[in-house]
Amino acid sequence: MGIAPRVVTILSLTFTAALSVPTAAIAQQPTVLRVNTFPTASYSPILVGIANGVFEKRGMKVELQFTPNSDVQREGLAKGAFEIVHAAVDNAVAMVEMAHEDVVIVTGGDTGMNEFMVRPEIKSIADIRGKNLVVDAPNTAYGLLARKILKNAGLVDGRDYTLKPIGGTPLRIEAMEKSPENAAAMLNPPFSFSAKDKGLKSFGRAVDLLGPYQAGGAFVMRKWASANGPLLERYIAAYIESVRMTMAPESRAQVVSLISTRFKQDQKVAERTYEVLVEPRFGLAPDAKFDMDGFRAVLALRAEIEGQWGGKPPAPDKYIDLGYYERAMKLLERR
Structure with a gap:
């Protein structure tokens, strides 16, 4: 009977330690990121990443939203309705120049496949x-x-x-x-x-x-990026992983199924779509790499057609910050 107090003490410590596990787990709940895109195949990697838990493995839960048009999308980003946009990056340029919003492009993505x-x-x-x-x-x-x-x-x-x-x-x-x-x-x-x-x-x-054109990419409000740099870098790393997974031959059946289901297309259309997604220099950019020459073409086109900047395109630096992308690539290298 003399050892009973010691047993009670040990049990008490064990119970206290057990209680601490759920508390730590709660602290590690995935961060919700609201991501807005158009409902097109360019953004299939996001579907693939969600389906395979790629974002959750890096501590994020992606809530994917589809926009009906770019006006709604640009306004939503500026008002904080979502954190990240994947769309033609010329929309980011338009937000900076026409709406005077402080937006920054952080990845490439694709040519638009238009x-x-x-x-x-x-x-x-x-x-x-x-x-x-x-x-x-x-x-x-x-x-x-x-x-x-x-x-x-x-x-x-x-x-x-x-x-x-x-x-x-x-x-x-x-x-x-x-x-x-x-x-x-x-x-x-x-x-x-x-x-x-x-x-x-x-x-x-x-x-x-x-010719070359930097179409789809990710862009965010610069203030949000500055306040959430590590989170943004984890998101970009997960997105790059999702691009790699999408383009891998062994993922073909899953990608085709996702395109067919999410965009309500028949199997043959989904199969043809997959073929162009992986077509070099037309489909997805490997690792969502940003095409600087293609972006210069974006600015030149805006200058010519809209007459912006007096018809002379500016340097690209004002609109992009690829530091987040570069740090995301380092995260991938460490795995």
């Missing part, structure tokens, strides 16, 4: 004269690409055709199907493939018609 698509009855660029070019927004990203393609063919908006803001790719296809006046648009996978199956025609891929 094709200049027209209705079935359009036989040549000249047939677009007097009709509508449907765009997400008239003064950013893929709308500028489409205007440049038409300008190279001698057609100028407001004189030869009308710009019609509609929204994201699915909405542009719907507009083209409903009215013969909506003659042309820039479309990307998987919807560019389903559009072809419905009779729309491609007049060429943007990168073939205009």
